[in-house]
Amino acid sequence: MIQIEYILIISAVMMFAGIFGFLTRRSTLAILLSIELMLNSADLNFAVFNRMLYPNGHEGYFFAIFAIAIAAAESAIAIAIMINIYRKIKGISVDKLEKMKW
């Protein structure tokens, strides 16, 4: 069986790759992808803790399922807003979202 440490390392790498992408990407869609990576790393954590450490219950699995559903709802509304922005300024780069600053 795979050791729990390896899976936790993968999830931590995913988390920080997500944070890095969130801070450096210029397209809002790429930022959204980075955020999905962060949310998925947390889901992976829940699943692996439940499977390896606490196999008697299902709380971790259920939390992961709910988190996936909620993440889907959030991306749906984020993409809707981006379509609205694209219609106005023909682009979704964060460089163009600077009407309000400081």
Add this chain to the structure above:
Amino acid sequence: MDYSQFLCMTEELSLLSVIVILFLADLFVCGKEERGLACAADGTCAVSGCGCHFRTVFPVLLMLVHTVINLVPWCSACAAPAEAFGGMYQHTAMMTIMKSVLNVGVIVVFLMAAKWLNAPENRIKMGEFHTITLFTVLGMYFMISSGHFIMFFIGLELASIPMTALIAYDKKRMESAEAGAKFILLALFSSGLLLYGISLIYGACGTLYFDAIGRTIQPNLLSILGLVLFISGMGFKISLVPFHLWTADTYEGAPTVVTGFLSVISKGSAAFVLFTVLVKVFGSEAFMGAWSEGFFWIIIASITIANLFAIRQKNLKRFMAFSAISQAGYLVLGIMGGTSQGMTALVFYLLVYMAANLGAFAVLHVVEQNSGKIGMDDYDGLYQTNPKLAFLMTLCLFSLAGIPPFAGFFSKFFVFMAAFKAGFHLLVFIALVNTVISLYYYLMIVKAMYIKPNDNPIATFKSDCGTRAALAICTAGVILLGLVSCVYNYIDSFAYGL
């Protein structure tokens, strides 16, 4: 399964029925003008009278009924603490008080919004405004009553996802969409952090029930990291300082009514939940020291930095955003120590802050609706043309600053007292110094309205009944809440019903 446990959730059920009734009413009770038939070609769907309209009054009435039903203790069993679904949902008298405070805020927001929603471009989506607002409130209800992290997370997201739709409500205005994009990206980011933190706590304890975690959690690396990520996730929602960067942009771009809602109701419920979760989950000695230390610096940074930034703002909505960040610092001051007095002070502070801030936003909103102006310089000489509005705005700003006869003084006093008794003397001193700085920038608006000369002030206008009713409620709150001491005692009698 025992279905009778659903009856514990009276508040949620009655709010849900309000939402369903409004949803159906929006489908069927819809006059000709809503379908665009009666509108003249130039788009003037003149509203009869002074803006009172069945579709804007009906939601307010329903919310009133809902509030009264839940606040009045019909039987002794309703007020008793109850649990449903194995402790996932918890209900205490203090939570009912908190939910009623949110209800009053929603009623004021609906009243403020009445005329704006009757404008030709918003008429068609009026129903959505009410339904979506109430869905965010439903999410806050679940968040407040949660006893399990799944319930908490679903409530939090139900409170923040529809909020994005409200912020981007002005579909035709670029600022609104930009504010929505900034809000949803940072809300998602903070949810990611929060979720990761919760997963670490799950790894450390093996359970997600608040009570069970509180019993078993040990201060090791895993759980401390979970605590830090949890606090930063909640810090985004309350907009405390290191996590506040979205606030000013989102507040400026959102429609003014939504900004008012965001700055009071969503922030207040998140602060209350932060308190309950910290006490229930991280209430042990070792953790108390850890998060007290963290919040010590967060509060100092929030109050000071927000005050300094507020001084240089020219747009009043941005100004109110920074003022809201600094008020959030005072709100979180009640959390320090996790005492029952702090809980009472937090809820009372929230109630008073709600009256004052929504009053100020009502004035901003009505001026923006009638003249389209929101800059600080535009308010020069407002007293000459609209003396009543200028006077009410002054009352609200004095209350926000905490000048004695108004409620803001008492709420600040109680928060300081709670933190002082918990032993945070230096923190209270720094917060006091900051009160003086905040007085300076609140008085800048007063000075603009009363003293500064202006050749071309905002023209005199007559505000609509909805705004007047909202302002009346807020003014009554600002003046009476401090003087009528039974309110504080009433909240205090339920204190700490966690």
